[in-house]
Amino acid sequence: MNGDKINRLSLPDEVARKLQEQISLGKWGPGERLPTEPELMSYFGVSRSTIREAVRILSNTGWIRVQQGAGTFVETNKPQQESLSQRLQRVNTQDLEEVRLMLEHKIAGKAALNRSEEDIERMTFFLSERRKYADLNQPKDCIAADIHFHTRIAQASGNSILADLYQAFATQLTSSFLEKFKTTDEFKATQLLHEQLLTSIIEQNAEAAWHFADKIVNH
Structure with a gap:
């Protein structure tokens, strides 16, 4: 072997x-x-x-x-299918990043086309929280604000399945971030990209939203 x-x-x-x-x-x-x-x-x-x-x-x-x-x-009989949340508990980092890349691209473009005023208000709030906790070097709170921001983008996409997928995915992503980031330096470095992403969504520019989402996940 x-x-x-x-x-x-x-x-x-x-x-x-x-x-x-x-x-x-x-x-x-x-x-x-x-x-x-x-x-x-x-x-x-x-x-x-x-x-x-x-x-x-x-x-x-x-x-x-x-x-x-x-x-x-x-076993000769196929076992019962795991729930998505159960499967994500066993996912490796590489697979997690690949799924993140695909989801972030899709929801960013669709959010730019389908966002509501309420979506904009909530995204703006969480992005402001993200900046505040990044400046205070509070990783846990900063990560929570970051995840809430991206989850709200998923909800703004107008696709309930995409939103549910991202919600399930976000739980494991949070755990991964908590292990990976012990300071908020990375969040400070990508704050401007997140603000540009939000601006493109507000302006309903799907191409720009896709572009900034790509830069964020590949940073």
């Missing part, structure tokens, strides 16, 4: 996520036996207890079954 090392500080959930991903991609088919514990330990570079906990997680969610004395097998 070619190794797929993960961070030794990662939770068993990360091993479970990788195993589930490989099952979904067909690496092991329905009814097929998974590698042994020692092989999985070597493959992921983690301890036996981590592998056992990951196997327990997948067994509880219906992806695999454990047969005493025979091994661990991919």
